[in-house]
């Protein structure tokens with residue numbers, strides 16, 4: 001397959017009657033959302049696909065049914081080996097793709113699937129009118145301010161928050177989102193700057 005081009009700007013996830021903007025780990029855009037859905041299970045052995053992304057084999061899955069609108073967020077990176085840490089240098093290639101990009105306000109279940117080799121997470125932050133995803137400026141610690149966070153997915157193979165979604169694992173949570181725009185981000189060190197954010 002050809003090079004999935006990084007879109008010039010992050011796609012928006014519009015919550016009908018409410019806009020949900022998800023920002024997290026590097027955003028490569030919707031083109032990867034489709035391709036990453038097909039995880040041939042080749043993970044593990046440096047199976048480079050799609051511009052260098054290689055995918056971990058899934059180690060668990062989310063419940064078959066979750067409340068409200070469901071948003072699937074695929075996280076990936078180009079780490080050269082499986083890393084138990086989420087630490088990443090500036091400039092590392094990462095991606096975060098959420099589908100669909102628009103859901104109805106109310107109960108929204110986010111399922112974060114980490115197909116990368118690094119640890120990742122999802123944090124839902126409010127996005128003010130007129131502001132685009134990716135505008136936040138990380139601090140000296142390589143993370144953005146999580147003020148106003150509506151919730152996060154940062155546990156492996158279970159719901160809610162924890163110590164991060166490990167390679168191949170899935171985490172999920174259900175939030176009550178008012179109409180509005182939100183940014184889904186991965187806020188591990190440098191991951192936001194490396195592109196893990198998307199307006200949802």
Ligand SMILES: [Cu+2]
Nearest residue numbers: 025120186191
């Ligand atoms: Cu990340």
